[in-house]
Amino acid sequence: MIKQLSWKVGGQQGEGIESTGEIFATALNHLGYYLYGYRHFSSRIKGGHTNNKIRVSTSFVRAIQDDLDILVAFDQETIDVNVHELHDKGIVLADEKFKPVLPDGVNVTLYAVPFTDIARELGTTLMKNMVAIGASSAILDLKVEVYRPVVEEIFGRKGAKVVENNMQAIEKGAAFIKEQVEHDRTIMKLQPADGTRRLFMIGNDALSLGLLAGGCRFMAAYPITPASEIMEFMIKQLPDFGGTVIQTEDEMAAATMAIGANYAGVRTITASAGPGLSLMMESIGLAGMTETPLVIVDTQRGGPSTGLPTKQEQSDLMAMIYGTHGEIPKVVMAPSTVEEAFYDGVEALNIAEEYQCPVIVLTDLQLSLGKQTVEPLSFERVDIRRGKLDLDASLPELDRGEYFKRYKLEEDGISPRVLPGTKNGIFHVTGVEHDETGKPSENATNRKKQMDKRLRKLNTLLEHFPTPVYKNIKDENPDVLFIGFISTRGAIEEAMERLEEEGLKVNHAHIRLVHPFPTDEILPLVEKAKQVIVVEHNATGQLASLIKMNVGHHKKIKSILKYDGTPFLPNEIFKETIQGVLVNGNI
Structure with missing residues (x-):
């Protein structure tokens, strides 16, 4: 049995690749498996290679898996582009229609399955994706009935006959594969999930x-x-x-x-x-x-x-x-x-x-x-806070020619705010510099006061922001401190586990508030680390530059950059980190 699976379906955009992955993943979600999916798709409406890679696990995952267990191919391009991800025991399930061929030197198992022909026999070639789902299920020894709730949810409005036709397509796809392998053997049997149905979004x-x-x-x-x-x-x-x-x-x-x-x-x-x-x-x-x-x-x-x-x-x-x-x-x-x-x-x-x-x-x-x-x-x-907006303001009467001080010079930089139409709350609004009532003003003293007021309003934000930096601290004085932001978190943390197995002491900080920059949170972590590695998806190291601007320590800050349009894989971060350690000898 296996604890996790990496499954990918690919073909031409417009062939139902997204829906194939969606149905497969949703059914497994209903069984209680943890999932992480990523779609590679073209910017064209129709045509161009597209694929959907889904990781299925009995434990929580936040990154794409490095390798691939099963590749479902609706055309030869899918095989040519993605087959390198398969490990030696990997499987290709390909539509027999295009006469699939494995590239030279690739040692994986290929099953040519009549996705299109089976679907045509059932009334429409559009159901070839359902045949592919059935074939995948047979490889995993999953009962086809696990898909019924999903099929009913998606196709129920089209009638019972459409639901049954799609279920038949899944059944026939599974039956075909079972005839190709030994009946008493399952190629990749997933460990049972806990049965808890979680959100999938x-x-x-x-x-x-x-x-x-x-x-x-x-x-x-x-x-x-x-x-x-x-x-x-x-x-x-x-x-x-x-x-x-x-x-x-x-x-x-x-x-x-x-x-x-x-x-x-x-x-x-x-x-x-x-x-x-x-x-x-x-x-x-x-x-x-x-x-x-x-x-x-x-x-x-x-x-x-x-x-x-x-x-x-x-x-x-x-x-x-x-x-x-x-x-x-x-x-x-x-x-x-x-x-x-x-x-x-x-x-x-x-x-x-x-x-x-x-x-x-x-x-x-x-x-x-x-x-x-x-x-x-x-x-x-969920807590809704509206700051200094007074929804029921009872303002004092204004003398003739006076206006409400919407931009009043407050110590905390945040001026009072009322809704338009509030009695005695009239004020000017303009994009040019203005005084406390909003009237345009080019007075030098006023300009400085208004600018200072606006800029000091964020002075207290870091004190109140929930978790400006997510921290995974495992050692007081680590060999490596990883820093990232947004979606790199999962890949970084999986790379950390492998680096720890190699004997390295590794910490991780993920920046959640990038401006104003949480210097007081990041600086102590940087100071204690022998080397800092910033992982980000751009060519110029923008996050690394921001860190250097705010915390210094330029010499110990290095970058792992990726800007080819694809997400980081955990093994990429692991390999680049190990290579940096061996080549630079600075840990």
Whole structure:
């Protein structure tokens, strides 16, 4: 029996590759297995190679597995592109239709299965993916009935006959494989799971749920990969809570519309990716100058320009911190797990209102679209805080010509805020420098006072932010301290386990609040480590540069970088770390 399995299905985009993986994984989720899935897909609507790699385990996992046990191939390209991932005992289940061939020197087992022909006999070739699921189940000695609840959920609205046809396709796929192998032998039998049914979701859905629970009632956005699922979630859910979504003509309109709604007192968000954030930069500055709450989700992808719109990268970091012209208070958060994405959605809305500033929730494609097991979310932890917004303000009468001091010079940098239309609460709002009532002012003394007021409002954020740095500390004086952010957490922690087996002492810090930077949290960890290795998905080491700017110790900080559009595998981090130790001899 095996404790975990790595399974991948591949073919041309538009062939149902995503649904094949979804049905396979959902059924195993129902059995209580832990899952982690990642889709490689083309930026084209139809055509181009796509695959879905799913890790199945009896224990919690947060990374893609290094190798591959089973590859389901709907075309020869899938074999050519992915077969190198299979270990020596790996299996290829390929559609007999394209006459599959293994590359020279590849020593794995190939089963040519008539996916298309079996599906055609049942009425439509569209069911070839169900035949493939059945074939996979036979390899794992899984009963085909485990798929019935999933098939009924997906196809039930189309009628009982469609459900039964799909179940027959699964059964026939399983029967074909059983005829190819010894009846008393199972090739890869999974250890039974605990039977607990857990959540199985992508990061975008968890973040959206957190934003909804945190009081978001309006979203203005323009569709873009990999952020579109947030908009799709909100379109379905917000109307049930009295909210709405508007698809704007572009990202500039989305940002300014979100600012306007927040100004009116409605918790509002927008979401995009790198190109869209570039267009929003002037608006982010407007939110900073007018001290209007604004929550923006940046789901990073490969750049620059259109770049690699469907591939993994973490290259927006510096732009999100320093992209706006001028200087404004700004918060940049970085959840590292699906669970954190949920809670950070709530917290982002709270921080935006408490500190009256833009808050950027920085994710990446792997976290946004990777589907994985999630432990139950606690709505009891949801706490809505609106800061100095007085919803029932009773303001003193104003003398003729006087205005409410919306931008009053407060010691904590946070001025009083009322809703538009509040009696005696009238004030100016403008993107130019202004006095305490919002009236435009170019007075040098006023400029300095207003700038200082805005910039000191975040002085207390680090004291109140929940877990600015996730820490996995195993040794007081480690050989290596890994630092990462967002989706690299799982791969780093698996690499740590292997390095410990090699005798290295290893710690890990994952930065959850990247701006303002948690210097006091990171500095002691860096000082105690012999070497610091920063793991990130970009070509220039942006996170490493940020750490050097804030904590120093340049000589001991090294980088492991990946920017080819694919996620880190644990073994890649392990090998590069070991090689660095052997070559540099500095541990």
